[in-house]
Amino acid sequence: MFEVGQILHFSASAKKRKQMFDTTYKEAYEYILPQMETFNARTEGEKRNGFGRVFDSTAVDAYQKFVSNIQSSIFPPMKDWIDLQPGPLVPDAVKSNAARQLKQISEIMFAGIRNSNFDTSIAEVLGSVFFGTGVLHVGKGTKQKPFRFTPVPLSKVWYEEGADGNLDSFFFEREVPFRNLKKMWPDFQMPERMAQDYASKPSESVTFIEGVVPTDVEIVKLDRKTKQPATRKMRGFQYFVICEKYKEEFCVSRQMEMSPFIGARWSKVTGEVSGRGPALYALADVKSLNAVKELVLKNASLSVAGAYTAVDDGVVNIANLRIAPGAIIPVSSNGSQLTGPSIAALPRAGDFNVAQFIFADVQNAIRQMTFSDPLGPIDLPVKSATEIAYRQQELSKRIGSAFGRLQYELVVPLVNLLLYYLDELDLIDLGEFRVDGQIINIAHISPIAMAQDQEELNAMRTLMEIIVATFGPQVAMMLVKSDVFVREAAKRLKLPPNLVRTEAEYEEIRQRAESALGQVDAGQA
Numbered sequence: 001m002f003e004v005g006q007i008l009h010f011s012a013s014a015k016k017r018k019q020m021f022d023t024t025y026k027e028a029y030e031y032i033l034p035q036m037e038t039f040n041a042r043t044e045g046e047k048r049n050g051f052g053r054v055f056d057s058t059a060v061d062a063y064q065k066f067v068s069n070i071q072s073s074i075f076p077p078m079k080d081w082i083d084l085q086p087g088p089l090v091p092d093a094v095k096s097n098a099a100r101q102l103k104q105i106s107e108i109m110f111a112g113i114r115n116s117n118f119d120t121s122i123a124e125v126l127g128s129v130f131f132g133t134g135v136l137h138v139g140k141g142t143k144q145k146p147f148r149f150t151p152v153p154l155s156k157v158w159y160e161e162g163a164d165g166n167l168d169s170f171f172f173e174r175e176v177p178f179r180n181l182k183k184m185w186p187d188f189q190m191p192e193r194m195a196q197d198y199a200s201k202p203s204e205s206v207t208f209i210e211g212v213v214p215t216d217v218e219i220v221k222l223d224r225k226t227k228q229p230a231t232r233k234m235r236g237f238q239y240f241v242i243c244e245k246y247k248e249e250f251c252v253s254r255q256m257e258m259s260p261f262i263g264a265r266w267s268k269v270t271g272e273v274s275g276r277g278p279a280l281y282a283l284a285d286v287k288s289l290n291a292v293k294e295l296v297l298k299n300a301s302l303s304v305a306g307a308y309t310a311v312d313d314g315v316v317n318i319a320n321l322r323i324a325p326g327a328i329i330p331v332s333s334n335g336s337q338l339t340g341p342s343i344a345a346l347p348r349a350g351d352f353n354v355a356q357f358i359f360a361d362v363q364n365a366i367r368q369m370t371f372s373d374p375l376g377p378i379d380l381p382v383k384s385a386t387e388i389a390y391r392q393q394e395l396s397k398r399i400g401s402a403f404g405r406l407q408y409e410l411v412v413p414l415v416n417l418l419l420y421y422l423d424e425l426d427l428i429d430l431g432e433f434r435v436d437g438q439i440i441n442i443a444h445i446s447p448i449a450m451a452q453d454q455e456e457l458n459a460m461r462t463l464m465e466i467i468v469a470t471f472g473p474q475v476a477m478m479l480v481k482s483d484v485f486v487r488e489a490a491k492r493l494k495l496p497p498n499l500v501r502t503e504a505e506y507e508e509i510r511q512r513a514e515s516a517l518g519q520v521d522a523g524q525a
Helices: 004-032 058-074 092-114 118-131 178-184 192-198 283-305 355-369 385-398 400-424 447-471 473-479 482-492 503-524
Strands: 082-086 133-140 147-152 157-161 167-177 205-222 229-243 252-256 261-265 308-311 328-331 343-345 440-444
Touching: 004 058, 004 118, 004 157, 004 167, 004 205, 004 229, 004 283, 058 118, 058 283, 058 355, 058 400, 082 092, 082 400, 092 400, 118 133, 118 147, 118 261, 133 157, 133 167, 133 400, 167 178, 167 261, 178 205, 205 252, 261 400, 283 355, 400 440, 447 473, 447 482, 482 503
Parallel strands: 308 328
Antiparallel strands: 082 440, 133 147, 133 261, 157 167, 167 205, 205 229, 229 252, 308 343
């Protein structure tokens, strides 16, 4: 277990590393979410309106569509998005029974998810992933509401990588009203100076650093067989809460088997810790489009109001000249004649007509880089089901690396943590099993995962069509293992496993058919 000084040293080091990315994140937020609180501290009563700098809403719209598309593709609201299945190390004799038990556990887990704020929280986390890195805090609730989800703002968190490449150290700066401290942390140890300073102002907020760091821990758990507490030493996490104003001691310090913080990145560059999202890749085009739109609007304003010159017998002060819509510039004369018109329009260098050649290309580039329109513009001709399926497959290929990273850094740790909380609440009995791909495997049944399986299903269908066309249906039944074919097709279609017969059931039917056929042959003889 670490001391307060060591934790603060870790926090300062992680914060310094992330600050190198904060400038880039801040710039992206200003152009894509102009009204949102950014990385700069604001003064009380300051107007939060960033639209004074933003002249085009393509990126603002792309942010909303990206979050909706990715959430519906990986975490479809109010639906199951994974299925727990026995891994390859589970013996075949018990695999069928294990599959039924895992199906029940999966139903309990999704019942808890639907009874929580997961759908709204994961949308905010994916919004942070759009810029690069999203962090989710998952708290243990009650048997009625097992989970509590809290999205962590990207501007208030810093982190470090572990040995496996995942983010495992988190430092979250948060403000909590003094009156809510005991409600949020029942084991909160209040420093004496804090109690004195805030006794008369319970509504005032206190700033804390909350987080976890990996370390060796001793976990005391009740053995379900002997009903006796047992202490286990393992590699776990130290959870802490430290007040920024009173740093002498921990306000909360716990030993935990699993971290309540989960961090996920869209993509990253080797050697960096912070992630890079579609917003950063599209930022150059977003800024270019914004600049062109600003020039177009200024040109339109000049075209409507115009700028004029007016005859003035005095001396013109160049420092006071201002070319703007409706401006009048004093000159000695208008025209080459001695007596020209008293007022005349100021000639302009030319019309700014390049916008029509730039807008569509840059807007399409932004939409492609942010995956906001995977099926193309909605005003195009109606697409066939085959074309839509093909576009879904193309989308799964384009975000394949990011999808794999999100599965590894977000989905698997999240499922493990949720099962751990359900086990601690005695809602399930998971024992020592974890989602490791060997004992318990995750079968992804989200739309984007099904789009990836569609290629294998198409290959299987093509094989069957070739065999039938070449040898005929009778020979095809002899060349292809029909029972295996049906089970593999059902697996890729993410159908319930009890919909098709198992290998043991099929073998039993085959033996009965052979026995009946043998009796018929004997009777005829």
